Amino acid sequence: MLPQQYSEMTDQQARQLCQQLRVQMIQTVSKTGGHLASSLGVVEILVAVHRVFDLDVDRLVFDVGHQCYAHKLLTGRGSAMNTLRKFGGLSGFPKPHESRADAFIAGHASNSVSVALGMARARTVNKEDYSVLALIGDGALTGGLAFEGLADAGSSGEPLIVILNDNGMSITKSVGGVAAHLSQQRLKPQYLHLKKLYRSVTGKNAVGQAVYKVTHRAKKMVKDAILGYSMFEDMGFTYLGPVDGHDVSYLTRMLRYAKELNCPVLLHVKTVKGKGYTPAERQPDQFHGVGPFDVEKGLAVSKAGGTNFSSVFGETMCQLAEEKPELVAITAAMRLGTGLDEFARRYPQRFFDVGIAEGHAVAMTGGLAKQGALPVFAVYSTFLQRGYDMLIHDMALQNLHGILAVDRAGLVGEDGETHHGVFDVGFLSTVPGMQILCPASFAELRAMLRHAVCEMTGPVAIRYPRGGEGQWTQMAGVDGTTVIQEGTDVTLVAYGTMVDQVLQAAQLLEQRGHSVAVVKLNSIRPLDMGPIRRLCEKTGRLIVAEECNDSGCVGRTIISELALAGVPVKAALVNLGDQFVPQGSVSQLREMTGIDGAGICQKAMEVIANG
Template identity: 65%
Template sequence: MDTLTNDLSGLNDSEAAQVCALLRARLIDTVSRTGGHLASSLGAVELIVAIHRVFDTGRDRLVFDVGHQCYAHKILTGRNDAMETLRTFGGIAGFPKPAESVCDAFVAGHASNSVSVAVGMARARTLQKQDYHVLALIGDGALSGGLAYEGLSDAGDSGEPLIVILNDNGMSITKSVGGVADHLARQRLKPQYLQFKKGYRKVMSVLPLGGHIYNVTHKIKTAVKETLLPCSLFEDMGFTYLGPVDGHDVKGLTRLLGYAKELKSPVLLHVRTVKGKGYPPAERNPDRFHGVGRFCVGNGEPVQPPKPNFSAVFGQTMCALAQQDERLVAITAAMQGGTGLDEFARRFPQRFFDVSIAEGHAVTMAAGMAKQGIRPVFAVYSSFLQRAYDMLIHDVALQQLHVVLAVDRAGLVGEDGETHHGVFDPAFLDTVPGMTVLCPSSFAELRSMLSYAVYQVNGPVAVRYPRGGEGTYTADSAPAPACILRRGSDITLAGYGSMIDPLLDCARRLERYGVQAEVVKLNCITPIASDILLESLRRTGRLLAAEDSAPSNSVGNRLAAAAARAGIPLKGLALADTGPGFVTHGTVQQLRHYCGLDGESLCRKALEVCGHGNG
């Protein structure tokens, strides 16, 4: 095998195993240099190869759930050479992306939606009288999301031919009971049994009373099985259940997928895999290698040692607060490590709650806790919080309950790209009645604002902070709602959170052109802290508001509206944001430049506002 982009349909089992070995080596080598989601992709290699042996993903629709395990698929669909650019600016994305290849059926970056998408595609196929197969590849973790069960319920009831592949790499879905259950599971996966079942169906379909006979025998078989096996959730939903099966047996997987393909009904194939398979460091530490930076292949150690970051500071602060207050609890939705709560979980296990991938449930559970006198803090990535908007309004805000949201990954997050940038929460959180939104720009401010949110704010409150470490600004201006970091008379530069460093850089650059900029830092963006800003605008008459968030209902728009209501005539106005679309992937520095949010770009905008042309 001299290439990893060949058609796999003609491979024999030995050649398929060779392709798996080549793919695994390629993944380890590539991700060691680019970073990315390694453990998930390693665990799905044989599964991806088997799918490509049986199906044509250029026509058949393979829907990934989240897409962390899609790297082998990308290699096998003409992007092997492009893997060198994985997650880099201008390169290929770390998630499925139809714009890259017709073989990527659907964008996937958040969990639990694949079955719903697959049902939609299957129904579209039927309505359009077309002929192709639809598969949903979902991990056991994604089954903790309620949307997955909504999709499964409808898919099984629909009768539409589709295949749901459950990639189970750790969580037991249906517990087997004793030796009888194990024996029957093995028997129904034997080639002889599958061949007999196919032949029996075929014969019964042509006999005059075959349909009636088949229904009777099927009911008898089901009744017998249910006396020996626990109730199968998936079969009750209407699926033909196959499994569990070894997810690293490419020969067996190929055979079962071929069988599932012929059933022409809802099928669920339960596959057991090992996350990080084939790379010992990833097998030993699958969580650490789920999303990893550049590392040394020999020992798995990172090329650069980890630096202090906002998530870690949040976790440390939570531990300090919990030590003093027994009412404080921490909640996460399957992101314990990512949100910095490992130490909290170790020290305060009775007050730590991981609800799995269920952000809506987490918010509503927090509301129940708050109603009974607990102080809940829900740590969640900005882009994942989007799933809980309804619960924020109905379950928290309606009763003005004191629920604290620790909104991690706020703003541009870097290499994960469109699906993970936290650029929408400033807008949608502002629409929640009674909400307070605080924006620290330094570690010190995160500590102060988190404590302030827990003990000084009434009702729902969010503390939003960026991914990674702090910049050159390390001061603490909390709890003031706003402050002036730099005096000036020609233009007001306003921003919050991680945009403070670019704005201070912009002010220094403007000095070279004789422009004195006043930098106003907003610590609270909901309700908008406008008094200090308005005083500044009365002096300067010009405004440049910068934020790494979407323009709709942006803070900049709200500031401009506040100036208009106050009767302040502006001689110049510019709003710098991420724009109305979705921002691609790359380093945060590259993306700031791309969006016009770095110091140099902001300086050019400010000069235009001040009437200096392009400088």
Template identity: 60%
Template structure:
């Protein structure tokens, strides 16, 4: 075994050439073995094995800065940088993160849980290096769809014009840009990826001194060459027009070529794009045949590729089916997703109504703005998007939707704590920022039945922008539909009033049971709508309460509890004592949702404890 003796990237550099391909095979076996137990992002990592090994043959990531984009491509990197023994804890509470985390290792340059920011971050690092007169390489490894985000092009535009030595590695696995085609392309790419070509190019540039573009003859030859290349090989011109030297496309599973190209890119000392073609899921037949299925996968049987499902329905699937039913009733209903058709439950909608389904890729801001255009012209657009991803569309929510009170519906998936993806993916901000946008109605179903009803309300009964927020996974013990009013009482009690919304009602009701056994009679109220919050709605239920406790799986600043207390206080009806039970200001790590709720004190035991402490 070679892999078990790899503890640092220096061990990778020390390997003989003939040991590298066996190492890659072992890495793929390692990934399948561990991800099959813990779940995680498999297909993208299988495709990046040779590329990651080549990076560690050429660069020193303890000093050189490697910025991942998207970050879930980092498993091989982690295995080669001293973290193999931690893979049994991958994405588990207190274990190894599924994304780069500088707190884990000096080899992780930057937290990377979302997408399209790597070139911008890398350019900042490169400029810091130049200003500080230091010597190290900066690489942005972008792929798996991240190049579909607009921020990537902002970064490329600025980086290419900067002249800063910077290497952008485009891991093109079929989810980034369209492939080049044709015999000329294939032939030229082979020529350009051979060491002899690089040595010749380096020698030729050297003939004209340190600044060849200042020489008229070099400029003339360069202009002729560029014109010919644009005619024969148009795929490379996007990056070169931005100021990059373009190398590729390179076979991303050919280690020798990868090593040569990366070494040449480092020597060029200018902005370089290295276009690497990889196969998502490479080396594991089930993942190669179904890369989408094995993109983010739960525990599975490595022999059959069958996912070990926990069984039962989930909010995303219920949302997708309900939206498809609404679309069958009304031809104005259309669906938008940002590269998450399966994750948001929209795959059946896409199949049934392909003309009314739009996947905008990793471009949430564009998705929101496009929804605004659809709404302005009379359609009923529904943008299904993960809560943490919706943050990228915040500006458009204000300027393109709310200012014109357009009837755009948001299906805010993964609201609240999401579990194994950790701090970059928890949906703990949408309840705060959506509620602050004028004109937005924010609905919070606590069961599948309420989700079905609230989505119909959002589409057909409410004017202006509406968000329906719901969690990842299935429903709890609460399975009723009490969505007919903004506030409903789920349990009576005289000692304490416990207010909450969404699926946290399950913990609130369980906390009320605990408190009952301790002699505390607890009233449980459920908010079906957290925006708008108005005194006339709240007062009949909350005015002048003795002890009001508000439980939320959101951060504390600007939370529903604070806003409710402020509204009551403005009218002289503040509670005698207020207890806010929420996430405070702490980013929670990866882990199972019950574990995270317990750590944050928003599970039944934590809520009951907070209430009892407030009563003493």
């Protein structure tokens, strides 16, 4: 069926289409991996949206966007779904370069209403005619940005529709059977038709408008005494709901009505995460982000790779908590992902999950530290970006001893450019007093976390990658700079697991007859320049390899320090450059960007060849 034919579907055809979409998504994700439970939960919502709106013209803004698989199928990308999240294939998130029906890139949470309001206001300014919708989940409402957008959108008067996908958290409070009965009555077609007719009649003149205001105020007083729906209406929205999010026929009618209202509307939809696939319904967390799995058994095709940096962090936190009663852990809706599930189980009074609210988490970390607690905030690098102001204002300004456990630092693979942790080196380095440790092995992570908790003062960040350790499994130190090997022809410098890549490059260079010095940075701030200066005076050539963007990279600091110290050196930087890196496996992306062992070797050969 073509997208332009969705509006002509019968309700029965729509229900059949929903079933077909679920089957195809389950089959696809079982092979490619991806975000399954969230995508299964919004199938009827997306089919209803496509029945009512033309998304080549109308704008649908996803929040987070990992629930967009049905939308991709509905917009002609079914034949490419086998490439989902693969290098050069379909993204797991909305991408306008894939389809005009993808209105906006989405990868982080809580911004959809703000973006949608911007689009609606642009429509008004440009005197154009199209609809604007935002699809936001109850989880994203834990982020303060969502409420900033809602407050402005509701008071703006701009026609737009916010679809609140409520699949877990109770947003509203109803009291007893009377409230449930009234909520059903106010959603009946007869009621909605009468409400629309009443608004139309009373809006024709000043007298009618005055009557509407009085009766509306009286109705609201009665309703607020019985129903708990006043929050969104107080913001200025016409509230519709709650609605069964798996009744595609009724959802379609409600969206048509919401479109006709021509004002800010919030449609509250109740859904089941993982709907239509029993294993995902039973364990939505396990099927939120999942690798390839056996559809019949609902089990992963291959078991997880065992110990990783996140699990080592969690284990060490539990050990430290036994010794330090003041130690507390904070996460922003990433308890499992950051390895804190066991800490949360064993120390529930010292564990705080603040929801998708990284800025709040950083500020709270400052408050905890100020009053004598030992706070450790575990956060993905890509999400820490949203706490930058609080790092400066609420931690560094008072030199408070809070620890940032920066997980997923560097390239993360198939989630792509919205999730790579490649900016934290640059922005953390701008914060006065910030100390940044970079473990390359599990042993170093354990030692650095203990050192940060027990011996350091002021703000500390410990950045480590997704997944397990590589070639380097040793313990070089908890800070400073370590010389792994001496050499006379060229000096290679790296930190974190990029040490593996420079060691590979060193082997390739040695096979070509070159003597290579290898330097490992345990800390990139403060930066111990002594060993680097000594080796560069000997070799006269320097390569700094990093898995981060060029702007604000450590290599530029090193070259600047050498120049200021009057050390002549021929230098080259090997990093991700000034670009957003696409999706793909980490090894593919390293090869593409030239930061793997072969790429570092090639760059070093060029420097050596130039004298």
